[in-house]
Amino acid sequence: MQHLDPDRLVLLALSEEQEELTESDHLAQCAGCRRDLDEFREVAGLGAECQDVHDLPPPPERLWRAIESDIGRTRVREAPVTDLAERRIHRKPSRRWAPLIAAAAAAVLAIAGTVTIDRVLDGRRTETVTARATLSPLPTVSADARGSVRVLADGEMEIDVSNLPLTTGFHEVWLLDPDDPTKMVALGNLSDRPRVVLPVPPGTDLNRFRLVDVSDEPHDGNATHSGNSLLRGTLTS
Amino acid sequence: MSSDDELAERLRAGDEKALRTAYERHGAAVLYLAQRLLGNRADAEDVTQVTFVAAWTGRDGYDPQRGTLLSWLLGIARRKVVDRLRSAARDDRATETVRTQLAPSDDRETPERIVDRLVVADELGRLPEEQRRTLELAFYDDLTHPQISAVTGLPLGTVKSHIRRGMASLRRRWEVDGAAFGSRSAGPSRAL
Ligand SMILES: [Zn+2]
Numbered sequence: 001m002q003h004l005d006p007d008r009l010v011l012l013a014l015s016e017e018q019e020e021l022t023e024s025d026h027l028a029q030c031a032g033c034r035r036d037l038d039e040f041r042e043v044a045g046l047g048a049e050c051q052d053v054h055d056l057p058p059p060p061e062r063l064w065r066a067i068e069s070d071i072g073r074t075r076v077r078e079a080p081v082t083d084l085a086e087r088r089i090h091r092k093p094s095r096r097w098a099p100l101i102a103a104a105a106a107a108v109l110a111i112a113g114t115v116t117i118d119r120v121l122d123g124r125r126t127e128t129v130t131a132r133a134t135l136s137p138l139p140t141v142s143a144d145a146r147g148s149v150r151v152l153a154d155g156e157m158e159i160d161v162s163n164l165p166l167t168t169g170f171h172e173v174w175l176l177d178p179d180d181p182t183k184m185v186a187l188g189n190l191s192d193r194p195r196v197v198l199p200v201p202p203g204t205d206l207n208r209f210r211l212v213d214v215s216d217e218p219h220d221g222n223a224t225h226s227g228n229s230l231l232r233g234t235l236t237s
Numbered sequence: 238m239s240s241d242d243e244l245a246e247r248l249r250a251g252d253e254k255a256l257r258t259a260y261e262r263h264g265a266a267v268l269y270l271a272q273r274l275l276g277n278r279a280d281a282e283d284v285t286q287v288t289f290v291a292a293w294t295g296r297d298g299y300d301p302q303r304g305t306l307l308s309w310l311l312g313i314a315r316r317k318v319v320d321r322l323r324s325a326a327r328d329d330r331a332t333e334t335v336r337t338q339l340a341p342s343d344d345r346e347t348p349e350r351i352v353d354r355l356v357v358a359d360e361l362g363r364l365p366e367e368q369r370r371t372l373e374l375a376f377y378d379d380l381t382h383p384q385i386s387a388v389t390g391l392p393l394g395t396v397k398s399h400i401r402r403g404m405a406s407l408r409r410r411w412e413v414d415g416a417a418f419g420s421r422s423a424g425p426s427r428a429l
Contacts, residue, residue: 007397010404016381043357043407047376050358054373056265063268063282064260070290071253 002026004033013040065222072224073182128153133212133233141165141230149212151235155202157187160195161214164230169218173198174225175209178234184225185209189217210235241306248296256293263307264289266355267314273351274318284321288314307359308414311352315416318348352416360410364403367391371399372407 004012004023011017019027027034135147147161159173171190177183188198200206214231247255267288272281291313292299299309361369367389374380374388382400386393 006405007401010401011382013404014375014400016375039408039412040404043404043411044376046354046357046411047361047372047407049354050361051377053266053269053355053358054361056269058261059264059268059282059285063264063286064257066286067256067260067289067293068253070286071256071293 001030003030004037006036009033009036009040012037013044015044068222069224072222072227131206131210131235131237133210133235135161135212135214135231135233137231138229145231147214147231147233149233149235151200151206155200156197157200158195158197159190159212159214161190161231162194164190164214165216167216169216169220169226171230172215172217172225174213174215175200175204175206176211176213176232177208178211179208181211183209184213186223186225190214206235242301244306245296245299245301248293248299251296253293256289256296259292259306259310260289263310263359266307266359267310270311270314270348270351270355271318273346274315274348275321280321284314284317287317291317304414305356305359305410308352308356308416311355311416315348315352349416353411356414356416357407357411360407361403364406368399368403368406371396372403375400 004026008017008023012019012023027037129150130153131151133149135149137143137145142163142165145161145163145165147159147164149160150158152158157173161171164171170192173187173190173196175185175187185201185204187200188196190196212231212233212235213225213229215226216228216230217226244255244258248259264285268281268285271284271288272278275281275284288310292310295313299306304312361372364372371385371389371391374385375382380388382393382396385391385400386396389396391399
């Protein structure tokens, strides 16, 4: 049996030429050629419709930002909160940070335009501690990374970290609601310092936002949590 | 341009940039499908958003052996559209709208048809430049082989082979990836 030539099928499908009688006869008998022709016709029809969709405008950028922020939240949710709590039980209580040798001068640095105050603690501070937390590394972070947190009665939080992995971005401190880790408060960044004091926004409920989280944030202009948590620990009074 | 395989691998590794690439490549198609099915831009943008978030959280479920990234994304988007129409129906405020939306008056506008169109358009965009131009002249401008040859200056034989190869590529992709095939059983024994 002489099947229809592929070139011929395409010409027929594009309605560029009409079927010859012998071709019609063959198509009536040959399911294979008939299917080929039908499918090429379908494709030709779809091809003509492609004009409507071949140059679609890109979706708005804000849509991507919304996607990105949803993804940031799902990644924070994925981080193992309970796992950390278990690890802390087996860990020996971390050494209280040793009193610093009195610094020659307490440099007080207020950075204009930001609410972050970095301060070299000089050991003379005697504020009442209202809550503290020991920060432990997440499983992806080297086991010797650690930190400690003290919340002072004046509403400031002292954070002391060591052995954090290097970052090309910066380390940011958050307070998370462990019952719903998508809810969080950004406190500020560590600015490459092992010890900083950050103000806790007035009115923050530390019974709810009791999970302290230090994350690695890229310089991508995205203010949401990167999902890359390094240290975590729960505040207790 | 990285292949779907590469993108899938990066997605599975948790590379957010791969999702961005997928969004740049296929976000417009997802939005188009959603808007066609929902008939409303705001809802279509919502569906596009949840589609890419679902693609991210469900990224382990994408298997490049079973279809292209585009058809996988369009499949998610269709399910999200259905979810949305159902919840709207549950709310009962839009039952009537839903009914009319699910039964489009123009029967070329079935979800399958729209998906097929997007899949074929995507494949058309992947063809070698000269092949693609030749097919566009045939499809969009309804030119015959000799007319295309005259317009492009390509020999008639070249035009013929471009069109034959191009059509074969589009057909193959449509068979692998098209909604019409995906929703029925794939394969050559398609009901006529
Ligand atoms: Zn035949």
